[in-house]
Each structure stands twice: as structure tokens, then as C-alpha cells.
Amino acid sequence: MKSINLIIILLSIALLFSCTSKQVTSPGARHKDDPGYDIFQKAEKQFNSQSYEKALKIYQTYLENYPEGQMAPACILKIGSILSHEGNYKEARRQFDTLIKKYPANFFIPDARVEYLFTYYKEGSYQDVVDGADKMMEGLPASYQLRMNMLKGDAYMAMNLPVEALFSYIKTEIDLKSPEGKNATSRIKGAIALLDASDIISILHRVEDNRTLGFLMFQLGRNYADEGNAEDALKILSGFIAGFPNHENVPEAQQIIEEMNTRSRSANFIVGCLLPLSGPYKTFGEKALKGIEIALSNLEDLRVRSKIKLIIKDTGSDPELTVKAVRELNEENAVAIIGPITTPQAGAEEAQALKIPIIVLSQKSDLVDIGDYVFRNFITPEMQVKALAEYIFNELDLNRFAILYPDEKYGETFMNLFWDEVIQYGGKVVGVEPYNISHTDFSGPIKKLIGLYYPMSEDFMKTKGIARMKAGEEPEAIVDFDAIFIPEASAKAGLIVPQLSYNDITNVHLLGTNLWHSDVIIKMAKKEAQGAIIPEGFFQNSTLPHVRFFVDRFEETYGETPGFIEAISYDTASILFEIANYAYANAKEGVRKELLKVNHFKGITGDTSFKKNGDAEKELYILKIKGEQFVELEKHYKKFGLHP
Incomplete structure (x- = not known):
């Protein structure tokens, strides 16, 4: 428009x-009369x-x-x-x-x-x-x-x-070299540029002007090239050059043909997408698809865009449907697969058997051990604790930690990973306490961390001087840690954090996981949550230029703000689209080799590389609660030479 x-x-x-403003004098007029x-x-x-x-x-x-x-x-x-x-x-x-x-x-x-x-x-x-x-x-x-x-x-x-x-x-004949002729030509080109292939084919027989016919033939060939229809594009553009050798668009047509001839024997770079577009996880599939579509629309190189073809398959979160979809993609000559999200094991095993490079979007462990055609691009617990530890040791110089975790798989996983990471950095974990996930009162495990849960013996009280306390006084909390790590969801963390200060745990750093990234904890814990630090895979409010570009484009297209699923899908698709021009000789094997070369891809979900085993390494965001919002800390800004 x-x-x-x-x-x-x-x-x-x-x-x-x-x-x-033209002269108003008519022929023969006598103005002065x-x-x-x-x-x-x-x-x-x-x-x-x-x-x-x-x-x-x-x-x-x-x-x-x-x-x-x-x-x-x-x-x-x-x-x-x-x-x-x-x-x-x-x-x-x-x-x-x-x-x-x-x-x-x-x-x-x-x-x-x-x-x-x-x-x-x-x-x-x-x-x-x-x-x-x-x-x-x-x-x-x-x-x-x-x-x-x-x-x-x-x-x-x-x-x-x-x-x-x-x-x-084109209705009126005109001198093409005159200003009016150039103006008309510009309009003609503008109209033709908006025609699709079917429009052009339907009107070719109605055009008698050879110059306009040449514009139409060239546009038809370019449309076919943009659509990835190399066979028809080559036929039309070659016919255009032969029929209109002196046309102004001949050099561009020759360039398009030359570029197409250097491509793969297969004109298309077919990418399959395994997404749950029906069933209980339909929302996740729709989010992922939007991210992938934005990645494709953002490609500035029309040659690359015309080469890429997306084939969307609904897994319905069903392992059998997932396997069936992978087989269908193989028959349709897909050279890479994005997904699955909810059935990663089934999809990865079948893709490995068929030797199709697959990038699963899941934090499920051991997926990349399935084989050398399996890659994973997702935020994982390991990534989170590594990013958190790197920041608190290198930027905050903390050394002593307590861990308060939910007594279930998620909490145990993060507890063990964080503890191991602290040891790697030479720090100390001085207290570890689980809590019942069904409880809302956490005073018991909190008091255990600060030595106030169990009754003190008389001898202990004497050695610590506690016996000299006045009658009725409570013993003071022993807070011998610099920070406390709580791997929990935002709502539950919002209940726990105020109880820390109530039990005299103050002036310590609060550390959480990406599940804290919600306004819920800010509203529930209020001032007690201030300064809390968490890792995150995507921060939609980042001012980093490439993040802002994605968020703005996404909001403009869909009228909503993207989250992590949209962002990780966008990055995954962008990585594949970027290597689309390099995997020619043996497409699937070429894609696999190019994925292993991905090193410090500037993604919106963090700087991304693939390790030899196919797992992604990502430099996550580090966020802090400040006032009524999360803000990004300096780590990434320094990397890109910017300031928050």
C-alpha cells in the first residue's frame, strides 16, 4: 500500500x-479589453x-x-x-x-x-x-x-x-522517453508486481503491447522462482530472454536463471514441522507454528525463501501419529524436521531410523543420545543452573548457598544440578531442605535451614551464649548463607518468599528458575521479592535489537506478545533457513553437517551453538525483579556492546 x-x-x-497554475490565456483572448x-x-x-x-x-x-x-x-x-x-x-x-x-x-x-x-x-x-x-x-x-x-x-x-x-x-499510447511515459511505465510495473502467476496467465492473450508483454513474462518467471517452482521459472525466463532480447529486465532474468542453476538438484528445501495442532496441547503447537511462520516471512533473500517449503504435520500429541508423520515427511523428501514438542522420543527415534535431521523442542533428557541425526534446541535445567551459577559467582561473588526445594522430580532435579554447579565453582551449600508440595506453610523447612526447628540442648545453649537470653526470648536465626535457591513455580514461590523474611531470613539473594518469570510472584511477594535473580530462555522486553525486531514483527502480525515457545520455534526455524543454501549435494546429510557447524548463532533465545552430540548450548538471559517488573541484567548487553 x-x-x-x-x-x-x-x-x-x-x-x-x-x-x-498553467497560463489561463485562451487563444486570441484580449485581456486588456x-x-x-x-x-x-x-x-x-x-x-x-x-x-x-x-x-x-x-x-x-x-x-x-x-x-x-x-x-x-x-x-x-x-x-x-x-x-x-x-x-x-x-x-x-x-x-x-x-x-x-x-x-x-x-x-x-x-x-x-x-x-x-x-x-x-x-x-x-x-x-x-x-x-x-x-x-x-x-x-x-x-x-x-x-x-x-x-x-x-x-x-x-x-x-x-x-x-x-x-x-x-496501457490504454493510451505515449512517448516512453517523456516524463509522462516514464511515469506511466512506473505505474505499469507497480501493477504487474502485484499480479500472481494465475493473474498473469489469464491476461497474456489480451496484451498487444510487446513491452508490457515483456514485463508480464518476466514477472511470471520471477513469481515461479519466488514460489520455488524452478522448472517453470527456468522455462518462462528463458523464453522471455529469447523473445525480448532488448528488454530492460533481461539482465535480472539472466541473474535469476544463473542462481537457480547453482542450486541443489532438488529445487526445494523441504522442512517438516511436527506440532500438536489438536488435542490437549494444541495451544503449544499453534504458538510454535506462529514462530516458524515469522521466521520464514523475515527472510530478506527471496531466493532462499523461494527454496524453502514447510510441510506442517499434526501429531495430536500421539506417539503413533508422530511416527506416521515422520514417515510421510520422508516420502515427501523433507531434509529436516522441527519438533515434536510433546512426543519427542517417538519422533526422534523414527527420524534417526530414516536419517532425517530432527531438532526436537523438548527439555526431556537423553534425547540426543538416540543418534547423530537428533538435535535439541530448548531451555533445560542444566542450562538454567549453569547460567545462574556463572552470574552469581562471576558477577556477584557469592559463595555460600541454601537450597529450599519441592519434594518432587522437578525440585530434586534442580537441587542436584545447582548443588553440583556450586561445587564446580568452589562454593558451599550449607543447607538443603525439601518441602511438601501440598503445603502452604513452609515455616518448618525454613526453620531447619536457620537452626530454629529442633530444640536446643542445654550444653549447646551454654556454648553459644544462648542461655543468657532473657526469659521468653526466641533464639536468633543462624543465616549463614549468601543466597537461597528455590526451584519452584511463580505462585508457590510467591507464598514462600514472604515467609523467609517472617522467619528472619533477610539480606540474602533470592535465586529462582525461569518459572518465576511471572507477575504473580511480584504481586504476591511484593517488596520481599525485590532483587530476585532468575535465568530465562527468552525476554520479550529486552532492548537488544534482534529481539525487538522479532517482538515488534510478531505483535504487528498476530496482535499478541510472543513467549518462549514462539521464540524457540522462531530460532530453530531461522537456523535451518540460514543453512538452506549450503546443504546441496546430499541434502539430509548436508543439513546434519551444517547443524553441527552452528556456532554462536545470534538467536532471540540466546547465543546458540550445537555440541557434537546435537544438544544446544545457549547463553540464557539473567533477569532481576526490580519494582513491578523483570529487567535484564548487564550480561547480554556487555556481550553486544550495549547498555541496559
Whole structure:
């Protein structure tokens, strides 16, 4: 639409000033014999200085005093033009209509007809332009017929009817080297660029002008190339070059052919997508598909985009359907697979058996051990604790830690991983306590961490000087750690954090997992949650340029803010699309080798590389609760030479 709007603006300027600022002298007119000549000249002076309001009044004065004067037609034309310029289109048309009917043979009738029709265009009444153009241009000189046809074509373009617009643009013969000819050519190209292959095929027999026919043939070939239809693209473009050897688009056509000839024996780079588009996890599949679609639409290189073909398969979160889908993708010559999300084991095993590179979107462990064609790109517990440990040891210089974790698989996994990572950095875990996941009162395990849960022996109290406490006093908490790690969901963490301060655990760093990344904990824990630090796989509020580009494009396209699933799918697809031009000789094996070469891919889910075993290494975001929001810490900004 931007090109259409530009055409509208240019046409507005051209019609207003080329028509209304022209010399108003009709052949043989004797101005000085006109008693209103001086009045008219004053009006012209104001008009030429763009003082339209003053000019309007003087033109009207002339007509009031000399309604049959020599310059009356010119005054009416100028009054109509000024009214049109001011947006009073209805009154402007009344003036032009008066001129046309009262002075049918006047020198200014062609201008009046064009201006009359143009008022409909300016007010958006495009159908009125189309309906009135043919009648208005009857008997007009060729130059005015050209302007009428251009206006009619622009109206069709505004109505999103490029075929009709094209035939309006090519209706009048013109010197192609003239300014008008160049202008018409630009419009012709603009209309043709909007035609799809079926449109072009349907109108080729109606075009008699060889130059326009050449534009159409070239566009048809380019459309086929963009669609990945290499066979038809080569036929059409080769025929175009042979039939129109002197056409201006021949060099570009030759370039497209040369590029296609250097591609793989298979014209398409087929990527299968295994997503749960039905069933209980349908939402995740839809989110992933949106991310993949944005990745494809963001490709600036049309050659690459035309090569890539997506084949979407619904797994329904069913292992059997997943295996069936992988087999179908193999039959359809897919060279890579994105997914599955919910049935990764079944999909990975079948893809490995068929030797199709597959990038699963799951944190399930040991998937890459299935074989050398299995890759994984997802945030994992290992990534989270590594990113968290790197930050707290290198940036905060912490050393002593406590772990409070839910007594279930998720909590145990993170507890063990975090503990191991602390040891790797030479730190100490001085307290570890589980809690029952069904409880809402966590005072028991919290007190165990600070030595207040079990009764103290008399001897212990004496050695610690506790016996000297006044009667009724509670012993003080022994907080001998710098930070406490709580691998829990946001809502449960929102219950736990306030109970820490209630039990005198203050002035320690709060550490969580990506599940804390929710407004819930901020609303529940309020000031007690301030300063909490977590790792995250995607931060939609990051100001990093490539993240902002993705988020803005996604919101513009879908009207919603993307989350991690959309982002990881976008990155995964982008990685494959980036290597699309490199895996030619043996497509599947070529893709596998290129994936292993991915090193520090600048993804929106973090800097990404694939290890030799196919698992992704990612540099995660580190977020901190500040006020009523999460903010990104300096780690990534330093990497890209930026500041938060």
C-alpha cells in the first residue's frame, strides 16, 4: 500500500499544480479589453503565491462583477481547484460542472474534466472515478486521456484490482522517453508486481503491447522462482530472454536463471514441522507454528525463501501419529524436521531410523543420545543452573548457598544440578531442605535451614551464649548463607518468599528458575521479592535489537506478545533457513553437517551453538525483579556492546 499511497500523493501534486497554475490565456483572448482584467491579475498573484483564501475571494469578486467576462471560465476553474485543495470536494465538483456545462467548447474544459474526476479520487470514492472516467475523457486530447487513464488506473489500484489498473495504464499510447511515459511505465510495473502467476496467465492473450508483454513474462518467471517452482521459472525466463532480447529486465532474468542453476538438484528445501495442532496441547503447537511462520516471512533473500517449503504435520500429541508423520515427511523428501514438542522420543527415534535431521523442542533428557541425526534446541535445567551459577559467582561473588526445594522430580532435579554447579565453582551449600508440595506453610523447612526447628540442648545453649537470653526470648536465626535457591513455580514461590523474611531470613539473594518469570510472584511477594535473580530462555522486553525486531514483527502480525515457545520455534526455524543454501549435494546429510557447524548463532533465545552430540548450548538471559517488573541484567548487553 505504501507504493499506492505515494502514487496518490504524486498525482495530487501533479494535477493540482500542473492544471491550475498553467497560463489561463485562451487563444486570441484580449485581456486588456476585459474590464475585470486587473481584478483577475490580483487573484492570479495571490494564487501563485499560494494565498488560496485571498485568491478565492478575488476570483469570486470577478464573477460577481463580470459573470460573462473573458476570464470567467478561468475564475471558475481556479475556484474549483482551490475548493478541491481545501477538501471541499462537493462544492469543487459543482464549480467544475458549471464550467463544463456553461462553456462546453472552452479552452479549460479538459482541465475541468480531469479536476472533476480527481475530486472523487481524493475523497476515496474510487468507484465513481472508474464509472465516470470513460465518459469524461471523450473527445479529449491524447495528453488528457493519458491523465484520465492514469487516474482510473490509480483508482483500481486503490481498490486492490491490479489487473484492471494495468489495462487502464496501457490504454493510451505515449512517448516512453517523456516524463509522462516514464511515469506511466512506473505505474505499469507497480501493477504487474502485484499480479500472481494465475493473474498473469489469464491476461497474456489480451496484451498487444510487446513491452508490457515483456514485463508480464518476466514477472511470471520471477513469481515461479519466488514460489520455488524452478522448472517453470527456468522455462518462462528463458523464453522471455529469447523473445525480448532488448528488454530492460533481461539482465535480472539472466541473474535469476544463473542462481537457480547453482542450486541443489532438488529445487526445494523441504522442512517438516511436527506440532500438536489438536488435542490437549494444541495451544503449544499453534504458538510454535506462529514462530516458524515469522521466521520464514523475515527472510530478506527471496531466493532462499523461494527454496524453502514447510510441510506442517499434526501429531495430536500421539506417539503413533508422530511416527506416521515422520514417515510421510520422508516420502515427501523433507531434509529436516522441527519438533515434536510433546512426543519427542517417538519422533526422534523414527527420524534417526530414516536419517532425517530432527531438532526436537523438548527439555526431556537423553534425547540426543538416540543418534547423530537428533538435535535439541530448548531451555533445560542444566542450562538454567549453569547460567545462574556463572552470574552469581562471576558477577556477584557469592559463595555460600541454601537450597529450599519441592519434594518432587522437578525440585530434586534442580537441587542436584545447582548443588553440583556450586561445587564446580568452589562454593558451599550449607543447607538443603525439601518441602511438601501440598503445603502452604513452609515455616518448618525454613526453620531447619536457620537452626530454629529442633530444640536446643542445654550444653549447646551454654556454648553459644544462648542461655543468657532473657526469659521468653526466641533464639536468633543462624543465616549463614549468601543466597537461597528455590526451584519452584511463580505462585508457590510467591507464598514462600514472604515467609523467609517472617522467619528472619533477610539480606540474602533470592535465586529462582525461569518459572518465576511471572507477575504473580511480584504481586504476591511484593517488596520481599525485590532483587530476585532468575535465568530465562527468552525476554520479550529486552532492548537488544534482534529481539525487538522479532517482538515488534510478531505483535504487528498476530496482535499478541510472543513467549518462549514462539521464540524457540522462531530460532530453530531461522537456523535451518540460514543453512538452506549450503546443504546441496546430499541434502539430509548436508543439513546434519551444517547443524553441527552452528556456532554462536545470534538467536532471540540466546547465543546458540550445537555440541557434537546435537544438544544446544545457549547463553540464557539473567533477569532481576526490580519494582513491578523483570529487567535484564548487564550480561547480554556487555556481550553486544550495549547498555541496559
